[in-house]
Amino acid sequence: MRNPAPPRTPLVGIIANPISARDIRRVVANASGLQLAERVSIVLRLLSALAACGIGRVLMMPDREGLKVMLERHLSRRQGPDAALAAVDYLDMPVTARVDDSFRAAHMMREAGVAAIIVLGGDGTHRAVVRECGAVPVAGLSTGTNNAFPEMREPTIAGLAAGLYAAGRIPAADALVRNKRLDIEIRDARGGVRSDIALVDAVISHEHFIGARALWKTDTLAAVYVSYADPQAIGLSAIAGLLEPVGRHESGGLAVELAAPGCGEFELCAPIAPGLMCSVPIDGWRRLSDGVPQRVRQRAGIVALDGERELAFAPGDEVTVTLREGAFHSLDVAACMRYAARAGLMRHGMPMPMPVRS
Secondary structure, eight states: OOOOOOOSSOOEEEEEOTTTTOSTHHHHSOOOOOOHHHHHHHHHHHHHHHHHTTOOEEEEOOOSSSHHHHHHHHHTTOSGGGTTOOEEEEOOOOOOSSHHHHHHHHHHHHHHTOSEEEEEEOHHHHHHHHHHHTTOOEEEEEOSSSOSSSBOOOHHHHHHHHHHHHTTOSOHHHHEEEEEEEEEEEEOTTSOEEEEEESSEEEEESOOSOOSSBOOOGGGEEEEEESOBOTTOOSTHHHHHTTSOBOTTSSOEEEEEEOOTTOSSEEEEEEEETTEEEEEEEEEEEEEOBTOOEEOOOSSEEEEETTEEEEEEOTTOEEEEEEEEEEEEEEOHHHHHHHHHHHTTTOOSSOOOOOOOO
């Protein structure tokens, strides 16, 4: 997979999911919410940082929840802190208020030649963008309920990193990192195939209906497959992280088989949502290797991808989960800012000082 090069005209995409962090886990756990005004504030901070790096134009996904209206109100002032923001062009696309919006926006941004896509959302929003963005790197900001993939980071710094990379001032070799993902395939008896991806976890549930999209009842779970397992994570991947940590950029993944309540080798107490601790019976676990398909034991049920129910399968279907390493690029914000400091990228109007030697 080749490192993507920024286009000649610096252009950055922003996909801000206005309804992330509004699923059922907000009801069953003590998770905090993110108001629309705060999402607008995040975008404004991004636009300010991008403009400081010479990015004059941004492509953005439209919405019908009010984010676009509130943002345009700020951008129309052109005074005070809003005077020097990057201009926003909205994609010409239908708005459904479903995940299809993120799919379509990521595809359109890729076709428009953006150098990077900044994503505001949880694991599900980032999964949708990665599925359609191709070789375009993503920069994730956590605004969802369970956020194992996107980082909690000040948007101004993420905007600076994305802007410097998009402007061609930081080489791809220094700015980007490769990420793992899980490929899920369901093959029926007639040879039909359905497939999808997960960035963090693919969870097999005994349930037979999609229902509420967010998965949170641990007594319905049969198995958890993860691309990486962080013991500090919140969500279903925390089950794997508290058993055998696997780093985000470390080789391999983990597959955990769960037992029926009251059975198994032991029970694990895991934080599967903010403020929601659950006891999970563990039957066993094993490492995943790159490119080796793992056949799911469960005969019928639901596959949840990054915490949301997506694919139902029936008896006779063959379900496999395959770990893919180096599957897509993301922006390493910390590495970008270290490079910017070493290269003096944020210095203006004076000769570059000599490096300090110890």
